[in-house]
Amino acid sequence: MTDSSRTPEDARAAFQTCKSPDARERVQFYDSWAENYEKDHCLMSYSAPHLGIDFLLDNFSGSHEAARVLDVACGSGWIAKLMVELGFKHFVGVDGSQGMLALAAKTGLYEELKLALLGTEPLPAQTGAFDVVIIAGALDPGFAPVSVVRELCHAAKPGGLVCMSRGDHSGAAGQQYKKELERELQQMQEEGLWSQVGLKHTDRYMEDPHLDPERVQELQQEQRFISGTAYLYKKAIH
Numbered sequence: 615m616t617d618s619s620r621t622p623e624d625a626r627a628a629f630q631t632c633k634s635p636d637a638r639e640r641v642q643f644y645d646s647w648a649e650n651y652e653k654d655h656c657l658m659s660y661s662a663p664h665l666g667i668d669f670l671l672d673n674f675s676g677s678h679e680a681a682r683v684l685d686v687a688c689g690s691g692w693i694a695k696l697m698v699e700l701g702f703k704h705f706v707g708v709d710g711s712q713g714m715l716a717l718a719a720k721t722g723l724y725e726e727l728k729l730a731l732l733g734t735e736p737l738p739a740q741t742g743a744f745d746v747v748i749i750a751g752a753l754d755p756g757f758a759p760v761s762v763v764r765e766l767c768h769a770a771k772p773g774g775l776v777c778m779s780r781g782d783h784s785g786a787a788g789q790q791y792k793k794e795l796e797r798e799l800q801q802m803q804e805e806g807l808w809s810q811v812g813l814k815h816t817d818r819y820m821e822d823p824h825l826d827p828e829r830v831q832e833l834q835q836e837q838r839f840i841s842g843t844a845y846l847y848k849k850a851i852h
C-alpha cells in the first residue's frame with residue numbers, strides 16, 4: 615500500500631538509493647519501490663509523462679480511439695492513465711520490473727504487459743505495429759541503453775510517432791548518455807529510418823533528486839529543478 619505520509623525527504627532518499635549502474639539491479643530496486651513510486655515522483659514534481667504526451671498530442675492527427683500505443687518502460691502505467699483520459703484505448707506495456715508491471719496491470723488499461731530487460735533482451739514488440747511508441751523517464755545511464763531507440767523505431771508503423779522524454783540528470787554519465795542518444799537519433803535520420811518532428815524543452819522536468827538534502831533548503835525553488843527534453847520522431851513511410 616502507498617505510504618500517504620511520504621515526505622520529499624523520503625522521496626529523495628529513495629532516488630539516492632537507486633544508483634546502481636547495472637540495469638538489472640535498478641529494475642530490482644523498482645520492484646521494492648513500486649508501491650511508493652508515483653507518490654515519490656509526484657513529490658519531486660516529475661513531469662516526463664506529461665511532457666511527452668503533451669508534445670505527442672500537439673503532433674498526432676490520427677484517431678485516438680483506434681491508435682495502438684506501445685508504452686516502453688511503462689512503470690506503474692502512468693502514461694496509459696493520462697492517455698485514456700484523452701480518448702486513447704489500446705495500450706501495450708513493457709517493463710523490466712515485475713513489481714511495476716503488477717501496478718500497471720492493476721490499472722486494467724493494458725491489453726498486454728510484457729517483462730523484458732531492455733538492452734539485454736530484445737524489445738518484445740511486433741515490428742511496424744504501433745501508431746505511437748512512447749518512452750518516458752527511462753532513457754538514462756543504468757536504465758535503457760541508447761541502442762533501444764532503434765527498437766522503438768522498428769515497433770512503430772510506417773508514419774507512426776516515437777516520443778521519448780527524459781531528464782538531464784547531473785553527472786558525467788548523464789551528459790555522455792545525452793550526447794550518444796542525440797548522435798544516434800541523428801544517425802537514424804541520416805539512414806532514412808525516421809525524421810525529427812521536433813524537440814520540446816522544459817526547465818522544470820523534476821526536482822533534482824540527487825541534491826544534498828542539507829543544501830535543498832538553501833536553494834530557490836527554480837534552482838532545485840533539472841531540465842528535460844521530449845524528442846519526437848516520425849517513422850519513414852517506405
Ligand SMILES: C[S@@+](CC[C@H](N)C(=O)[O-])C[C@H]1O[C@@H](n2cnc3c(N)ncnc32)[C@H](O)[C@@H]1O
Binds near residue numbers: 692693
Ligand atoms: C522513472 S520510471 C518511468 C516509468 C513510466 N514511464 C513513468 O514515466 O512513470 C523508469 C522505469 O523504467 C524501467 N526500466 C529501467 N531500466 C529498464 C530496462 N533496462 N529494461 C526495462 N525496463 C527498465 C523501470 O523498471 C521503471 O519502471
